[in-house]
Amino acid sequence: MSIYFTPDLSALKPYVPGEQPKDRKYIKLNTNESPFPPSQEVIKAVCSEEALRLNLYPDPDAGELCEALAQRYGVSKENVICTNGSDEALAFAFRAFCGSGRGAAFADITYGFYPVYCDLYGIKRTILPVQDDLTIKADDYIGIPETVFIANPNAQTGLSLPLDVIEKIVGSDKNRVVVADEAYVDFGGESAVGLTKRYPNLLIIGTFSKSRSLAGGRLGFAIGDRELISDLNTVRYSFHPYNINRLTMAAGIAAVGDTGYFAECVNEIIKVRAMTRQALIKRGFDVTDSRGNFLLAANKKISGRELYSRLKDMGVLVRLLPDDRIKDHIRITIGTQDQMDTLIRCVDVILKGLV
């Protein structure tokens, strides 16, 4: 830290993304990327003449992209904002809706970035612990004044709240915003996008990083009442108006358009997830009923740290999580069937060595 760093950030603990080692080739199951390449339509769009006119600024309103998302989700263009990854949508939402003493409320086990945004902006946080079975207790989110952030399906656990529960939380108090972070929803969760038409206090956040194979393109979005979106645009235009570059814009439009490839990828992940989960359960693991493109798993015979290390030695990278309550778990991204077969073979070797 320099002597110039603003004292009000001196205690800031930045988010720590999953490791991206360059020392060797791993089967990378640690950052919830898609194992499938982007749609061929995306490749074509990125390499098109229009996208490559890079000397010209992109459309600061990302009009065509917002329109494509609006059509896909059955809303209007004014209900959509696009961002440099969904992290940026979250960063804007924390700044727009949690200041002046309002505060933010979220689970103890959830996306690790929420507390970081609180520190970055000086926002008071209220932590609502998940229950022993790692599920979110909906009643905790009712009757509190804070802006609520719920990852649904939840990060780390993959556990999903049904739509009627989200509606109950949203409808219980229309004087505060509820943010449903639906990064993983396409893999079997229930999206609350439809509710945004009836609830002006519901904001949905989505990403192209998972189900649309565009983690490397950095594209996120938010959907909600036009007034909420307008507020987020006020923040965006006060941060950097040209936040989506021409290439990512073209990639996003093409990705939304290729619904066939999207369905194919998502269905394959869901299928492989089910088989992997059964294989792990058969081997004595506790595995959450995840609706994400990952599983959270623990085995009483071996610590999470030990299992993580042994797998890494064998060339398979999984995620060890910082949360104390799930420190005996590992989080495994769902890769291809082949990759998961390798994972299970490695697990067998490790477990056998313990006997």
Added chain:
Amino acid sequence: MSIYFTPDLSALKPYVPGEQPKDRKYIKLNTNESPFPPSQEVIKAVCSEEALRLNLYPDPDAGELCEALAQRYGVSKENVICTNGSDEALAFAFRAFCGSGRGAAFADITYGFYPVYCDLYGIKRTILPVQDDLTIKADDYIGIPETVFIANPNAQTGLSLPLDVIEKIVGSDKNRVVVADEAYVDFGGESAVGLTKRYPNLLIIGTFSKSRSLAGGRLGFAIGDRELISDLNTVRYSFHPYNINRLTMAAGIAAVGDTGYFAECVNEIIKVRAMTRQALIKRGFDVTDSRGNFLLAANKKISGRELYSRLKDMGVLVRLLPDDRIKDHIRITIGTQDQMDTLIRCVDVILKGLV
């Protein structure tokens, strides 16, 4: 504005970027884009297999890109941070170095985003008016405790401070940061990058949007003492660690590498700028001695607004600026020689009509 928008931002006035009309084809001389396409090496890099592995996250440290910039500017990788446009570098710098009552100081006529960042973060601002000839008075920046932001060459005017003046300001007080925003420096300004080795309180901000024909790719950077850069990375990792997508990363590396094309484009802009300036002066305009890829011009015979409108009607888009002190001016981006010939022909028609 929704009823949920945080009250501490209710007076926030977002930045207004130059208009991007879609109604007709204009000769666009209003947003200081390069009239030249990106380097062919950039096109190749963007469409390469590695860049298009978009299902994988980009390197959050942008290691290869930082290394390329470090080599180009004769510094170490640890002295460089890359950002989603230079606006993001500015946004991070305002957050990192102006809080806890420190404040920010900058000119009244300069990049219009500086006051917006102050509002976004609740930073106290000190405005230091430029002199009647629109030059910055260096002494105003000495003996004040605020973090200083100087666009050099200055936005809007294109006027440049020599290196020894920047050094005098930086060296006058090593207890506060001086940010030199060098977005336009390649068109004839003097870069202070070399001074960062001797002054731990100097931060240089650069962009790929102008001299490297990558406005549509969104890439900016900052160079400074490793501790300053480390602070900016703390903020970046608390906002969104994967801020540079794979495509822009590849484009940036290739753009830095193609030094021949860079020199060619820059030299052409400088040549065309000189000819355009002379042509305008000959027609009775006051024109600043701009070192940017634009000219600031005024003619006593016609108001800035009138000239802007007439040119727009004729299909040439220039920028009318919100600053009251230069409201009689228009800002003209330097395009190709052909585009500038057209501009001058239109000006002649307009001036003739006034007689």
